[in-house]
Amino acid sequence: xxxxxxxxxxxxxxxxxxxxxxxxxxxxxxxxxxxxxxxxxxxxxxxxxxxxxxxxxxxxxxxxxxxxxxxxxxxxxxxxxxxxxxxxxxxxxxxxxxxxxxxxxxxxxxxxxxxxxxxxxxxxxxxxxxxxxxxxxxxxxxxxxxxxxxxxxxxxxxxxxxxxxxxxxxxxxxxxxxxxxxxxxxxxxxxxxxxxxxxxx
Numbered sequence: 001x002x003x004x005x006x007x008x009x010x011x012x013x014x015x016x017x018x019x020x021x022x023x024x025x026x027x028x029x030x031x032x033x034x035x036x037x038x039x040x041x042x043x044x045x046x047x048x049x050x051x052x053x054x055x056x057x058x059x060x061x062x063x064x065x066x067x068x069x070x071x072x073x074x075x076x077x078x079x080x081x082x083x084x085x086x087x088x089x090x091x092x093x094x095x096x097x098x099x100x101x102x103x104x105x106x107x108x109x110x111x112x113x114x115x116x117x118x119x120x121x122x123x124x125x126x127x128x129x130x131x132x133x134x135x136x137x138x139x140x141x142x143x144x145x146x147x148x149x150x151x152x153x154x155x156x157x158x159x160x161x162x163x164x165x166x167x168x169x170x171x172x173x174x175x176x177x178x179x180x181x182x183x184x185x186x187x188x189x190x191x192x193x194x195x196x197x198x199x200x201x
Contacts, residue, residue: 149186
């Protein structure tokens with residue numbers, strides 16, 4: 001067999017296997033997320049922050065911040081419930097690869113190169129909960145900045161699990177015009193420390 005034909009067939013086979021694995025991961029994560037309104041709530045909160053920051057009147061801005069508080073709390077509660085439900089997933093199915101290349105089923109056969117999404121989601125749940133509560137001396141703008149970063153990093157982890165870290169970072173940049181390193185710098189120090197310990201960055 002011609003070497004070019006061989007590698008072409010190999011590449012096609014690897015691509016098909018990777019697509020199959022991605023479909024399985026998307027279906028698994030989607031089966032749990034479909035029980036909640038996390039994505040809609042996240043969109044409502046983030047767009048609400050943009051609206052508040054765009055207000056020129058301090059009174060109107062304060063009104064928008066107050067209006068967003070119930071959505072923040074509901075989002076936090078739903079995400080915590082989602083994390084508890086996803087914790088029931090078997091460990092082999094919750095692995096995601098630390099490797100930069102998205103090789104098919106590598107997480108199943110090289111577990112040493114993986115991390116546990118269940119543990120990563122727990123880190124995000126804690127970070128989102130803490131950020132949504134805010135601090136006594138924290139301004140609404142500062143709270144929104146931190147919570148936005150916590151939500152974006154969580155979304156990055158979900159996309160990483162379904163696709164790859166590279167694609168997750170590209171989606172983060174395309175959707176929020178924010179780089180992965182910027183988001184990581186913007187989350188709470190406790191979240192960043194726990195996240196880096198798990199991911200090995």
